[in-house]
Amino acid sequence: MPETEFTPEVLRQLNHEAAGMFRLEIIRPKDLYPLFYDVIAGDSGAFARLIAAADSAERIRRMARSSPVICLCCPRSIRDPEAVLAILIPASDNASTAIVSAMCDQCSAADNAVLIARAAASYEAVCPGLRCIEITHPQGGRA
16 A cells, blocks of 8 residues: 655655655546556556545544644645645556655646646655656656
């Protein structure tokens, strides 16, 4: 089951699984149903993303009253477990670890390209060694 807390152990596991290559995805509440169907179809990568999203929703719900989650891109509090999520996951078929951050309504009120750019900049600020690249041919083969 994917770990989603931002700890040194998770970072080490992420780096090990990713070999330096990560995917950054935006998951909106409406994306959860298609993700669920991908899991049923046997997509292990979808399973990791779905578990990470569910774990994050539960964490947001649990922390809402005492110490709310903070938006990835700004200092606003997030109390809605159905918030938009930015997931950083190893670019491999069998990822077991992910880092998920929520985005507030104002920061997530844009299209996915803008959200990915915002989330990438925020993750790079936290992890200076992280570099986001754009995959121009996602259906390309493997070497």
